[in-house]
Amino acid sequence: MADTAQTDAPEQGEAEVIQFDDASRDSLHILPMAMLPLETPGLRRAKLIKNARLETVVEIFQDRSTGSGQISPDHLGSLFPSHSKTLRVDMVQISKLVRINSFDVYTLRKELRRVGIAVNDAKALQLSDAKRAELTGYMKDFTRPLLQQVYGSDERQITDVADILAMLANPDREEALANLRLLSEKLKVKLNEIPDFLEDYGDVFLSLAYFRSCLDGIVPEVQRFLKWAMEPKASELIARDRNIVKMLSDVQSKLTSITTSITGRFEAFDRRSKDFWNDISAESFRSVRHQIESHHVTIGGVLCGLAVKMALWKARFPQGGAGPNKRVEFIRSEILPGLDHILAIENAASGMK
Template identity: 85%
Template sequence: MADTAPIEAPEAAPEQEAEIVAFDDASRDALHILPLGMLPLQTPGLRRASLIKNARLETVVEVFKDRQTGSGQISPDHLGSLFPSHAKSLRVDMVQINKLTRINSFDVYTLRKELRRVGIAVNDAKSLQLSDNKRSELTGYMKDFTRPLLQQVYGGEQRQISDVSDILAMLANPDRDEALNNLRLLSDKLKVKLNEIPDFLEDYGDVFLSLAYFRSCLDGIVPEVQRFLKWAMEPKSSELIARDRNIVKMLGDVQSKLTSITTSITGRFEAFDQRSKHFWNDISAESFRSVRHQIESHHVTIGGVLCGLAVKMALWKSRFPQGGGGPNKRVEFIRSEIQPGLDHIQAIETSASGVR
């Protein structure tokens, strides 16, 4: 995460109150960023800000971010000092913001569920969809989930696929009589009408796109955690550090928790893979609802765990881009930035056992 800069953001002019603020794809696709422009807020200056998770997994308001000045972050409780002339509208907006601070991840799939749970609307439903660029990146992952579906309709024929939408289009508009007949058989198994197959495919695609998104995040994070642990445990070879039982215990606890968390969440994805394969051995409307429920019931906990790990690994790479750092410097970083919040991440992962 970028270093925090002093907050000196000017307030927006009153005539900008109706402005709808756009936000970039990187923010939309991130685990730890919630662009406030997607919400119907009344305080103008807040619409260009974001809620983000810092390395301690606290929710703060990022008022601005710049390579030169860093990240301008402020606690939600202190927003009154930043927008003194909008006290009335800020009081209304703080009702929503206080609810948002308790959400563990800001990925679009967690937000869909959590915003509905706490009764917060968005300006545009597209705000809760992955960007086209991200969907394109996930095509390789989606092929694993859609290959059995394509085989059901097109048999062993090889099809050119460059995006998730290509898969859905091929299935919604089969270009051969045999494929159409297979699609009819599929509709019979699913107990849906043929003209309802496009809705099923959209539903199927979105469920497995969510799994592809989280799998992609996991595949990026786990190797980073492994690299971090190797770096973090090296200070134990220092004679001075090895003599300090408290430090050795702290390092061991961090190693144990990170290993436990990554092992557990990886196991959850293996269970999803097995469940989705079983679905194609017994295709029915009920089996699809069961698979969908299993995946969607894990969105919030998976998002929370991955978000927590992602922000911590991002800070480590930012502070130590080339690795290195003396034993004492590493120990202090681990104690002050990595250890805080690990119990929270582990608690989220442990809670997932209740929905397995």
């Protein structure tokens, strides 16, 4: 099934309703333009995506047989000549969006608010139900201490993040209710405000689970890529070219530095979240939330950059292999461009408190 926006025919006098698939909404590098208040009809069916060079382009269509039809935002005028007036209005928004480093929902929440762009439906900035269910295993790491605080154990049947929050909001034992009262005292919030705290807690750690899931998928791919990318050094012809050897070493050094640094950031989040349960208070939770949310944009930018590059590598070389020269050319033309940008994002963020 093609990963394209689906259009419902509008009733007379009603605006066209365009739905977008969950895979796009859960992605790091895709922004379905249907979520935006655009006036150019054709644009509402398109997507903003990050290409392997980390440039933002407009994807007009995407199909397994025909591939991806992409155009620079600056060239949209030639595609919609009969909508020049509405396109001029829409380009004000689009010009702001091209500078966003990642299109994951957590980055978009912050960045769209920062540049003053609203969305048609707030649900567009939430992970899909399928993705939430997929992240349940990750969420258990963060909800286990909460369940132990309220129920004394975490041996409960959980299939979705919503199950955890519902269980905590509606305790089924008198002892659990008493523990919730104790929790409300420690947090210095009223008992009837505990559901709001649980929702905030769940959303903060759902974001961390989402990014960690992305990281866990990307790091092994980077390691596989580096093994593949460094093999040309064994070629006698490549080994004699100091410039190529230096380029390969630089790519290895930069990718290793990026993945090591961002992994370290996640370890810091784990420590802070554990510290919160050792010293439960509204202030300590605000501190944890601030630390995690302040990193959303940079984590999204780094993971998005790595993800699109690894995806292109797997698409071009699904079986691995290829001769040394072909590998070197791919690394030079597709991996190297934008790599310094990813490293700069990570280096700037690694010192954040």
